[in-house]
Amino acid sequence: MIDVQNLSKSYSGHRAIQNLTFEVRKGEIVGLLGPNGAGKSTTMRILSGYLPPTDGKVTIAGFDVVTESLEVRKRIGYMPEKVPMYPDMRVNEFLRFRAELKKIPSRRIRARMDAVKQLCQLGDLERTIIGTLSKGTQQRVALADALIHEPELLILDEPTAGFDPTQIRAARELVKELSSHHTILLSTHILSEVEMLCTRVIIINRGRIEKADTPQNLTRMVRGGHYLKLEVKAAKEALISKLEAVKEVEDVEAIPHEEGWCTVRVYSAPGVDVRDNIFQTILKEQWQLREMTTVRATLEEAFVELTQD
Amino acid sequence: MAYWTLLKKELWSIFVSPVAYAVLTACAFSISAIFVYCFSAINQQNVTSISVLQATATLPTFWILVMFQVPVMTMRTFAEEFKMGTMEMLLTAPIREWEVVLAKYTASLIFYTLAWVPLAVNVFYLHVLTNPPVPFYVWPATLTFLAIFLFGMFFVSVGIFTSVITRNQIVSAILAFVFIFVYFCIGLLSYLNLDPWKIAVFGFSFTLDVREIASYMSALEHLTTFARGIFDTRPVVLYVSGTMLMLFLTQRALLARRLQS
Ligand SMILES: Nc1ncnc2c1ncn2[C@@H]1O[C@H](COP(=O)(O)OP(=O)(O)OP(=O)(O)O)[C@@H](O)[C@H]1O
Numbered sequence A: 001m002i003d004v005q006n007l008s009k010s011y012s013g014h015r016a017i018q019n020l021t022f023e024v025r026k027g028e029i030v031g032l033l034g035p036n037g038a039g040k041s042t043t044m045r046i047l048s049g050y051l052p053p054t055d056g057k058v059t060i061a062g063f064d065v066v067t068e069s070l071e072v073r074k075r076i077g078y079m080p081e082k083v084p085m086y087p088d089m090r091v092n093e094f095l096r097f098r099a100e101l102k103k104i105p106s107r108r109i110r111a112r113m114d115a116v117k118q119l120c121q122l123g124d125l126e127r128t129i130i131g132t133l134s135k136g137t138q139q140r141v142a143l144a145d146a147l148i149h150e151p152e153l154l155i156l157d158e159p160t161a162g163f164d165p166t167q168i169r170a171a172r173e174l175v176k177e178l179s180s181h182h183t184i185l186l187s188t189h190i191l192s193e194v195e196m197l198c199t200r201v202i203i204i205n206r207g208r209i210e211k212a213d214t215p216q217n218l219t220r221m222v223r224g225g226h227y228l229k230l231e232v233k234a235a236k237e238a239l240i241s242k243l244e245a246v247k248e249v250e251d252v253e254a255i256p257h258e259e260g261w262c263t264v265r266v267y268s269a270p271g272v273d274v275r276d277n278i279f280q281t282i283l284k285e286q287w288q289l290r291e292m293t294t295v296r297a298t299l300e301e302a303f304v305e306l307t308q309d
Numbered sequence B: 001m002a003y004w005t006l007l008k009k010e011l012w013s014i015f016v017s018p019v020a021y022a023v024l025t026a027c028a029f030s031i032s033a034i035f036v037y038c039f040s041a042i043n044q045q046n047v048t049s050i051s052v053l054q055a056t057a058t059l060p061t062f063w064i065l066v067m068f069q070v071p072v073m074t075m076r077t078f079a080e081e082f083k084m085g086t087m088e089m090l091l092t093a094p095i096r097e098w099e100v101v102l103a104k105y106t107a108s109l110i111f112y113t114l115a116w117v118p119l120a121v122n123v124f125y126l127h128v129l130t131n132p133p134v135p136f137y138v139w140p141a142t143l144t145f146l147a148i149f150l151f152g153m154f155f156v157s158v159g160i161f162t163s164v165i166t167r168n169q170i171v172s173a174i175l176a177f178v179f180i181f182v183y184f185c186i187g188l189l190s191y192l193n194l195d196p197w198k199i200a201v202f203g204f205s206f207t208l209d210v211r212e213i214a215s216y217m218s219a220l221e222h223l224t225t226f227a228r229g230i231f232d233t234r235p236v237v238l239y240v241s242g243t244m245l246m247l248f249l250t251q252r253a254l255l256a257r258r259l260q261s
């Protein structure tokens, strides 16, 4: 669906992105992550055909974004980061204007408007003047605009910025629902959202791709981010020596606290399950066990690790 | 076609704002005042629709009105859209730049044309309300309006161009004003007694007749000639090609602005 080759963009000498290469396949939900100023919005503006790249090549659905921009723009629904609006228009007038611009046949406009108003929960706001709407609601109007022509590809730049928790949840449901018909590329700073939604994540930092993988693989890569947490009643030294002897265990930490209980962290290589062996050892030693949990790193930790210097 | 949708929206955004009505009212008052003043100033014995329109066209106040009116009408077009950031949304829809340029231009031109309706009403009243009726000549009156439309067409395209190259409405209006003012002043050179310049470049020598060029470009002269009932195709060619050039430059500037933004 999206094919990006060696994409670079300079703003009057300042390099915003350098040599990005990635692809997004049909049906994927890809999250573009990165710290502020990483170049996410720049990338999306190029994909949407608004900015021309300084270097490199982008094709969307087989069309070049520079030379066949019109064909590309027909196929994408783009929601910019700063939702710009005509403040004097009513929601309905705005959606009709956008629908006509996007060349939806006039007999279908009504149906499409009703559909997106329902999807974005704008039903009772259709006669409201956009300038008087709250930021989150304006954001939903922009989302409705991006959806109105049923594009194959949705490019959403921080779609949930400004949403309240209920709306964020609703937006998540909406994106899930949309993903059955649309390919989606979104950027966001809410990482829990990405973990729940995205099939793949691209992390960029200072204009370069740091990593592109599934959220699960990314969290697994965090150093010391994956361990087994135990609470065992035993002496610290005994615990460390016995548990370190268990097959495939790499490291053990133990912190003693009240009444002889120890909190233990057992580290092993990613993808290796040591729970059975640990439990057998504990049984054999006849220690008392009151907790065993697998702790996984969050995407947030992966993000911080990948983007810090 | 996207052009019609855009035109509808442009007209809507002009006439939704109270500024439009303030401008139209101000124009109506000034034009009527100028007209009534000219009517009363000329010799009442041989007053005709031609002589009143002639007097109107040569009154400096009339031209000052034109110089202010056009920039005020065009300053918002692009400058505001860039400031609000709606350009990004507009240009990521499947439409072409020239459709945007043409729609904005047409809407402003309609606005400009509307502002001249009061002059037509005045000419009409001059004939209807006077006793005995002031003689009215259709052809010269029509040509007068054609001349006003022709240079307006060009000036509006200039205003659109200055709007696309600035981010600030006021700067855009000032630039358009300066352009129209300078253009008008060049026309005035034809009334000075300038000798043709003899220029020699690399052995080629030719004469540059400033007076002739100035008179070819003089909006004042075009208007007075047309008001006398004489149709001249040269101003038509001049203004139509000037407009096309300006609209072309506007489209290029819009592209360039997107590229560098
Ligand atoms: N119009 C512009 N002119 C000059 N520099 C720009 C422009 N837009 C962005 N930049 C620069 O390009 C870099 C990348 O910006 P971009 O907006 O793509 O970041 P981002 O990843 O979207 O950040 P955020 O998370 O804050 O939205 C930044 O250093 C920014 O200052």
Ligand SMILES: [Mg+2]
Binding pocket: A040, A041, A042, A081, A157
């Ligand atoms: Mg951004």
